[in-house]
Amino acid sequence: MSDKSGNFQSDIHDSNYETVFLAKKLDHTGLVNADGRTQESLNGQWNFGVDWYDTCRRAKWFTETTHDAAGRPLPLDWDWEAWERMTVPACWNLEREDLHYFEGSGVYTRKFRYVPEIEGERAFLRFEGAAYRATVFLNGQLLGTHDGASTPFCAEITGIVKADNRIIVAVEAKRRADRVPMDNTDWFNYGGLYRDVILFRTPPVYIRDWFVRLVPDGTFSNIAVDVTLAGVSGVAVSGEVRFRIPGLGVDAAVPVVNGKGTTVIRAKPELWSPAAPRLYDMELSAPFCSDTVTDRIGFREISVKGTDILLNGKPVFLKGICVHEDHFEKGKTTDEKIIRSTIAHLKELHGNYLRLAHYPHDARFAKIADEEGVMLWAEVPVYWAIAFENPATYADAENQLSELVLRDRNRASVIIWSVGNENADTDARLSFMSRLAERARALDGTRPVSAACLINHEKLAIEDRLVDSLDIIGVNEYYGWYDPDFGKLPRILENSNPAKPVVLCEFGGGARIGQRGSTDELFTEDMQRRIYEKQVAVIGACRYIKGTTPWILYDFRCPRRLNRFQEHFNRKGLLDADRVTKKLAFKVMADFYEGIGD
Ligand code: GCB
Secondary structure (H helix, E strand, C coil): CCCCCCCCCHHHHCCCCCHHHHCCECCHHHCCCCCCCCEEECCEEEEEEECCCCHHHHCCHHHCCCECCCCCECCCCCCHHHCEEEEECCCHHHCCHHHCCCCCEEEEEEEEECCCCCCCCEEEEEECCEECEEEEEECCEEEEEEECCCCCEEEECCCCCCCEEEEEEEEECCCCCCCCCCCCCCCCCCCEECCCEEEEEECCCEEEEEEEEECCCCCCCEEEEEEEEECHHHCCCCEEEEEEEHHHCEEEEEEEECCEEEEEEECCCCCCCCCCCCCEEEEEEEHHHCEEEEEEECCCCEEEECCEEEECCEECCEEEEEECCCECCCECCCCHHHHHHHHHHHHHCCCCEEEECCCCCCHHHHHHHHHHCCEEEEECCCECCCCCCCHHHHHHHHHHHHHHHHHHCCCCCEEEEEEEECCCCCHHHHHHHHHHHHHHHHHCCCCCEEEEECEECCCCEECCHHHHHCCEEEEECCECCCECCCCHHHHHHHHCCCCCCEEEEECCCCECCCCCCCCCCCECHHHHHHHHHHHHHHHHCCCCEEEECCCCCECEECCCCCCCCCCCEECCCCECCCCCCECCHHHHHHHHHHHHCC
16 A cells, blocks of 8 residues: 555554664664763653554654644543653563563653753763663654664764653564574563663763773783764864873873874783782873763783683683573662672682673673673673574674674773674574674774584584684583483593683583482482582593683573473572572582682
8 A cells, every 4th residue: 555545544554664763773883982971860760651562653652743733632642641650770571560571662751851061062862771672762853773682872862952851762672583682592581771871961072982902912011092083963083182091100192083093002001800900090081172081991911822811921711600681680680789799609609700691781790890800701692593694683793792892892801702602503604603703803803702602412522613713612511411421521522622722601400499309300409519510520621621601600580491490490500599599519619610729
């Protein structure tokens, strides 16, 4: 039917209603680094409507058209102020019982005041995470649409923002085969505006982003700084930015030409490490445009040599554990207290490293890990059977990876970018994931790239063509659990002769807290402990395994797990989902890591 015909009504007849919203993307190209700037929180109680049929976008509620052309009131289907309240940030699934498994669209709205502080000031909204698709409107105008549940995005609102504003965010949380992750995962699909929403301001010309790090040349005495400046209406800016690290006596010029500047400065920082997580305050200031940003940076070098992983030139064993961003009360929403208690458990394990599985965790994690001296594996949700043949899926994955790297590349704690987990070795997957590895290196040439690769369970060897594109080989194996024949693990390790370091990024087994029995009884703490004892004995004897992150620190919500011990939780945690009660295997891992020493 043509939209010219007299009985065409776009809100009910236009099946392509999303096209216009998708045409304006909020992606990594619009990301502005807001660290070290004054941030005004838009968190709090928003009005919220469950919009199961996506009518906000179909019927353009966001235009707030309340009267027809003749001035008569319209029978509206929305009613912002009468709607219930929903906490932002929060996973809607845990806010209301009837939304526990809700995977449709929800509309969030609130008002806010805005008073400019300086002449020509620019203003931005930044969303730290919205699952999965968020379409943002301000004062009736479309700002754009973001895809990806776990990475940040920004929208410039200069010229649209007024004294009194209404923001509307339509968030849609469907699982789909063409998304990243796709519709089948071993974790819960939380939805909503579940991370912070902030407003920040900049001068007309402003410092958009920076990348400060030790040059990985083995000398530990060169600091590189890249700066990006944004001009008014996209006009390229040139000028001099000062780069200062008072603690090192650094005060250097970074010449910026056409928006980009880069400089290498000689300096001898105390190196960041888990034993001494030294951070330096730094400042970038651009007097010609009156902009200044600050950050706290740790300087360290992470590299790979043969089958060794080197931290500051010395071999290091990554003593870690996997953790999901999943809290029994808050889901994927987190806070400083939760992050610090996670790290406290890692330290009780005598660990120095966490695998943040299987998607980017909250931005505060890496900041706190910087302070606490914890190394991190950061990952994008290229998980299991992604639509590797689909170019749109690749674009989504590449964008999520770009947003992650741009968000966290100034964090010393992040030492590995992972481009995926347990994906079948097809040509399409090889091309997809090796392009992702190249993308990570293009945005950040200072960190190794890894992925959880595959074992050939017939040949009993680590075998995955993706290995050629990686710096560190991640391997998941569940001998003693999914495959009870534990004897295969030592054979696999003997049969393999990798030229690169291997990290065992998963092993383990399930145990219901308090469930006791023999070491052969599934879901008992006793069997889980036995699996850990056998695993660490084999791992400890393998010359090329340079790190381990068993699966997993805490039990986590998982709709695929329906037996009487699981009750919708994956029970492979070393602690219960209460994040307090330890299982017997915890001590096995703690003793193993204590024995390895620093
Ligand atoms: C895996 C996956 C992880 C699962 C785990 C399990 O290999 O990478 O996401 O949760 O196994 O418990 O089966």
